[in-house]
Amino acid sequence: MFVRIVKMSFQPDKIDTFLSNFEANKTKIRAFEGCQFLELYRDKNNPNIFFTYSYWDTENDLENYRHSELFKGVWANTKPLFNAKPEAWSVDKLESLA
Known part of the structure; x- marks a missing residue:
């Protein structure tokens, strides 16, 4: 399993x-x-900044999502709202304490 973190900054309006x-x-x-x-x-200090965290079984699953009609529709509606270039990281979860 790995984690996808996406940072997005939006126009306030x-x-x-x-x-x-x-x-x-x-x-x-x-x-x-x-x-x-x-x-x-x-973000607590900058209300224009949001993060998504998603956990994926495999990188291939994420890639399938990123090439899906669902993603294309979501991204087409989201991309024009940004006030800065989004950033994304794929990271391996090494440890989790609950």
């Missing part, structure tokens, strides 16, 4: 549009084959 789009698609993203976990975070 576009945040509600982003949140509506996320709300409409979060269940579909989470249900995508290989996705085991999905969370959305908002």
Whole structure:
């Protein structure tokens, strides 16, 4: 399993549009084959910055999602809302304490 972290910064007047789009698609993203976990975070000091954390069984599962019609639709609605280039990391989870 690995974790995908995406940092996104939005135009202040576009945040509600982003949140509506996320709300409409979060269940579909989470249900995508290989996705085991999905969370959305908002930066405490800069309310324009959001992070998604998603857990994937394999990198191939993430790539299948990134080439899917679902992703293309979500991204087409999200990309115009940014005020900075998004950043993404794929990381291996080494340890988790609950």
